[in-house]
Amino acid sequence: MSGKSVLFMAVTDWLENLALARSAGTYLKFRDKLVRPDLLVLDNLGMRKLTATEAQDLCEIIDARIGERAIVITSQLPLTHWSEGRR
16 A cells, blocks of 8 residues: 555465475575565464575575565564474
8 A cells, every 4th residue: 555565475485485486596586576566474483493405595685685675574482492303
């Protein structure tokens, strides 16, 4: 309504799409899709432990957005349990 773009994505969907993008060779295009919107909402972080590559990918997305665009990360887990993840 205010002319701002928003992308909402559950972390489980992000991880599935990330794996598909990597296998299809379209990772950079997929990453750009996450960097472009004015607001990115990643829902339910911490429900499973991220691999080192997935954690690096998340850091790249956050780094690309810093100072440029907003990001909201939600979780059902208390922050103290984020490093544990779930499988």
